[in-house]
Amino acid sequence: VAAGLPLDFAPCAPEETGIQVARRAAEAGAFIGIAHPAWSQLTIEDGRAIDIAHAVEIYNHGCAVECDRGEGFYLLDQLLNEGRRLTAFATDDAHFHHDDHFGGWVHVKAEANDPDLLLEALKQGHYYSSQGPLIHEVSLDRKELSVTSSPVNTIVVVCGHSRTAMRVGKSITSATLDLSKLERGWLLTKQSPWFRVVVIDQAGKRAWSNPIWP
Numbered sequence: 001v002a003a004g005l006p007l008d009f010a011p012c013a014p015e016e017t018g019i020q021v022a023r024r025a026a027e028a029g030a031f032i033g034i035a036h037p038a039w040s041q042l043t044i045e046d047g048r049a050i051d052i053a054h055a056v057e058i059y060n061h062g063c064a065v066e067c068d069r070g071e072g073f074y075l076l077d078q079l080l081n082e083g084r085r086l087t088a089f090a091t092d093d094a095h096f097h098h099d100d101h102f103g104g105w106v107h108v109k110a111e112a113n114d115p116d117l118l119l120e121a122l123k124q125g126h127y128y129s130s131q132g133p134l135i136h137e138v139s140l141d142r143k144e145l146s147v148t149s150s151p152v153n154t155i156v157v158v159c160g161h162s163r164t165a166m167r168v169g170k171s172i173t174s175a176t177l178d179l180s181k182l183e184r185g186w187l188l189t190k191q192s193p194w195f196r197v198v199v200i201d202q203a204g205k206r207a208w209s210n211p212i213w214p
Helices: 018-027 044-049 061-067 073-081 115-124 179-183
Strands: 031-034 055-060 087-091 105-108 127-130 135-141 144-159 165-178 195-200 206-208
Touching: 018 031, 031 115, 044 073, 055 061, 055 073, 055 206, 061 087, 087 105, 087 127, 105 115, 135 195, 144 179, 165 179
Parallel strands: 031 055, 055 087
Antiparallel strands: 105 127, 127 206, 135 144, 144 165, 144 195, 195 206
16 A cells, blocks of 8 residues: 555556565655555565565454454564564555445544645654544653553553553543563563554454554
8 A cells, every 4th residue: 555656656567566566656755554464365474575664554444344354463563573663554445335434544643634744644653543442642651651542441552472561441541551561471582672552442443553662
């Protein structure tokens, strides 16, 4: 996926590969995302090959509705663990053959609703993705992470291994989480250099922060 292509971007040539088109689109100034990994059955080798990407599509509502292959965390998290600095975006990808719209989107933090400013914000990772819940603020103070959100039942931090930090309740709007919990466990041989925040409401709808490298 290439967002922000110039209007005079040349069509794909018959001999061009997807990787070559992605590189040409990035050189033209576009935001490059690896689209619907689960639906396309992309492997880690595929993800490595698209080395120009800014982000991985972590939720595609159209794919979720049609075949329950909407999520892309498996690819994002593996690439993050290999040192890639990628962000995470959600979309509808609505084709309107089914009820596949208004199911996933991004909230972008930009100075104005201007195409160039929105594009730059996407490239800088100044956005988060959602199916409905709102993430109002995420702040980090050493090993303490504070999150505020719309009413949800779970606020959780996930990282590059199985350890988590979370708060679970009913219609909670904030949590202060001890990130040292991500470091405990005799099975861990190294610490994750990144983490991300997920909030989940009563209906199971989620919002996801971009990865954070403390």
